[in-house]
Amino acid sequence: MKKYEEAEKLFLEGKLIDAFPVFKEAADNGVGRAYYYLGEYFANGYGHIKEDGENALESWRKGMNLGDPLSAYEYGLLKYQDSEYQCRTWIRKHV
Numbered sequence: 001m002k003k004y005e006e007a008e009k010l011f012l013e014g015k016l017i018d019a020f021p022v023f024k025e026a027a028d029n030g031v032g033r034a035y036y037y038l039g040e041y042f043a044n045g046y047g048h049i050k051e052d053g054e055n056a057l058e059s060w061r062k063g064m065n066l067g068d069p070l071s072a073y074e075y076g077l078l079k080y081q082d083s084e085y086q087c088r089t090w091i092r093k094h095v
Helices: 002-012 016-028 032-044 053-065 069-079 084-094
Strands: none
Touching: 002 016, 002 032, 016 032, 016 053, 032 053, 032 069, 053 069, 069 084
């Protein structure tokens, strides 16, 4: 959890490139919220990361499987972006 806290601090300070590998390490150690942030990197192209919807979904899926509600929310928003009904249904069921 200490790595996650370090990564979040770096992220909030705007040190996106420095925070990414620390989030990755925290995620690899089972911190669900770290996967949420990794998904944000891929969804938005933060720092040196190129936008990649598939990697964003995969990161959020892993975070969701570890119980992170923000990961579940973002997964549903991206996965069902073309269907408001499916998106709302997903969010009601999983968040």
